[in-house]
Amino acid sequence: EAGVAQSPRYKIIEKRQSVAFWCNPISGHATLYWYQQILGQGPKLLIQFQNNGVVDDSQLPKDRFSAERLKGVDSTLKIQPAKLEDSAVYLCASSRRGASSDTQYFGPGTRLTVL
Amino acid sequence: QKEVEQNSGPLSVPEGAIASLNCTYSDRGSQSFFWYRQYSGKSPELIMSIYSNGDKEDGRFTAQLNKASQYVSLLIRDSQPSDSATYLCAVTGYSSASKIIFGSGTRLSIRP
Numbered sequence: 001e002a003g004v005a006q007s008p009r010y011k012i013i014e015k016r017q018s019v020a021f022w023c024n025p026i027s028g029h030a031t032l033y034w035y036q037q038i039l040g041q042g043p044k045l046l047i048q049f050q051n052n053g054v055v056d057d058s059q060l061p062k063d064r065f066s067a068e069r070l071k072g073v074d075s076t077l078k079i080q081p082a083k084l085e086d087s088a089v090y091l092c093a094s095s096r097r098g099a100s101s102d103t104q105y106f107g108p109g110t111r112l113t114v115l
Numbered sequence: 116q117k118e119v120e121q122n123s124g125p126l127s128v129p130e131g132a133i134a135s136l137n138c139t140y141s142d143r144g145s146q147s148f149f150w151y152r153q154y155s156g157k158s159p160e161l162i163m164s165i166y167s168n169g170d171k172e173d174g175r176f177t178a179q180l181n182k183a184s185q186y187v188s189l190l191i192r193d194s195q196p197s198d199s200a201t202y203l204c205a206v207t208g209y210s211s212a213s214k215i216i217f218g219s220g221t222r223l224s225i226r227p
Contacts (some may be wrong), residue, residue: 042119042203042217043159056214091158100207101147101166104215106158 002026004107006092012113018080021110024073025094031055032069033104034077035091043091049075050098079112087114119206121218128225134191136221138204141185146213148180149205150189153220159203163189194225 005024013019025032031050035043046065048055052072060067064083069075079086089109095102118141128134136150147166151159163178165171165187171178177190187206191198201220207213 040123040219042205042219044217045214048214058214100213100215101164103161103164106160109158 004092004094004105006090006107006110008110009108010111010113012115013082014115015084016081018078019082019112020076020078021090021092021112023075023077023092023107025075025092026105029094029096029105030072031095031098031102032075033093033095034067034075035093037089037091037109039088046077048098055098082112082114084114087112119204119216119218121202121204121221123219124222124224126221126223128194128223130194130196130225130227132194134194134198134223134225136189136191136202136204136223138187138189138218139185140187140204140206140216142206142208143182143185144208145182145185145206147207148178148187149207149215150176150178150187151203151205151217153201153203155200162202191223196225196227199223199225 034046037043046060047057047067049069052069067077091109092107093104095104120139150163153159165178165180175192179188201222203220204218207215
């Protein structure tokens with residue numbers, strides 16, 4: 001079974017520029033999550049999709065971050081404009097059903113550096 | 116604000132000894148508890164999940180849950196150098212709308 005795929009793996013941009021990340025979850029997984037992990041901290045959930053609907057986006061800075069999962073499969077996360085404090089690893093994860101007891105499988109992450 | 120607290124470490128343990136990692140959480144309604152291992156520069160991977168009070172063993176790993184004390188721990192027996200990593204404790208509520216909350220992790224170092 002192929003794992004969660006993410007691209008790009010690394011991205012360096014200047015502040016005020018825009019950036020987009022892509023995620024393809026494990027086949028058949030209904031739930032997709034985007035996390036932000038700042039160095040030295042645990043992952044923080046930004047947004048959770050169940051199929052192509054949003055379950056939770058309470059911690060997504062909506063003035064600059066957006067995410068979509070149009071066909072209930074892959075997803076993109078966009079930041080526009082980026083700030084210095086957005087430097088972090090952006091992790092995508094998926095789970096089979098989205099139940100609180102479900103195992104989440106993480107992709108390799110995208111390391112974003114904002115200069 | 117629901118919180119999950121962990122000692123950041125580093126926790127240094129000699130090879131072959133037992134490593135004990137601890138986690139406390141603030142939400143009494145929490146139902147599912149997870150331990151993830153994260154190697155430097157890599158993504159988290161699930162080691163153990165536990166849902167009811169008591170101990171759960173899987174190979175060299177034992178998770179312990181005490182809901183009354185709002186405390187969950189992970190024991191690693193016969194520690195190996197390959198166990199050196201950051202261990203993240205994560206907690207969710209009952210419903211699928213209850214988002215998972217991660218602690219900041221404990222860095223574990225196994226010394227030969």
